[in-house]
Amino acid sequence: MGPIDLAQVQAELDARHDRDLYLHLETTTGSYTALGPEKLPPVIAFVRNATVRFDRAMVTGEGPYRVGLKLHGGWVYAQGLTDYTVNERGELLLAGHDAEGNLRVALQLSERPFRE
Amino acid sequence: MSILPPPPERIDHLVEGMTLLDPSAEDGLLVVLPHPDDESFSSGGTMALASDAGVPVTYLCGTYGDMGRRMGSPFFATRESMRDVRERELAEACEILGARYELLGMRDRMVEFEDRREVAGRVREVIERLAPSTVITFYPGHAVHPDHDAMGLATKLAVEGLTKRKPQLLGVAVGDRQQLRALLGPPHVAVDIRSVRQRKLDALRAHRSQTEMMFLRWAKQLEEDEQTKAFRQEMLTVERFYRLNGVVGPSG
């Protein structure tokens, strides 16, 4: 996984349009924020292996980047993306990391279900 | 720069009012926690002391820890490679601690949403098969992470459901020390781990994706406050547990 290259990520998104895909979408503060100095409750959400199909997809911004997928009847959105890879299973993995390497947001698309 | 401080000569103040447990006198030790690395943080020293004495030690790990946000520093794992990365790290840590491990294979963060009785049943099967004299888990309701609480509860239910010999059940509490003491009193049982502190440290280091940042911070000692130093010194000196047998709490 390395820094997002807008043209390459756009090409990866375009190559996946109008097909049934499995989505992993996630945002996380981590589980231990309540132990930090500000005692904030954790905020975590994820969807894994929901199926989506999009007409249009775009990656944009100056970094960290945003991705929007226009579905047949809805949207998928992620902000704060910094890095990407296409792994050995052909899955497009987009992630946003903080300065220490912690994951903050992830948007992933696969033609096969992600491992349960 | 070594991050291993010399062990304190006296530990009386750290174990006041607690029963000292000698892991080498156990007939078998089973640790049941949800994440790879929970075992090293909470009871790595206890596990090493037991296995050094020939006591069979097993870590029953609930999940692959594959929804963690720590990916290494700098990051080297992805959400999808996390599962294999963390199982490899777990295998290495368990080898250092002299333990074997088994995985229940639940999804990280989802333990509390599984059928509680089914999870308890799976834990019970392992306890019946291995017949340990002591089982260590999280103190349900006092372990911060929902997976910790759920795994602790399932393990407590598993032990309560045993029809034959029940092992001693020890609970790890997590969070603000003072708050925990106000709620629960001091821990009941303490293990002196000074002689195996390097092993505990090595096991923690084996969980590289999760602990790399912590070690980087520890290495920059100048930035550390007294509280952090005291925490590190304590976690490499004693491991403390609450007895959970007979504790009334959340149940099935």
Ligand SMILES: [Zn+2]
């Ligand atoms: Zn944990």
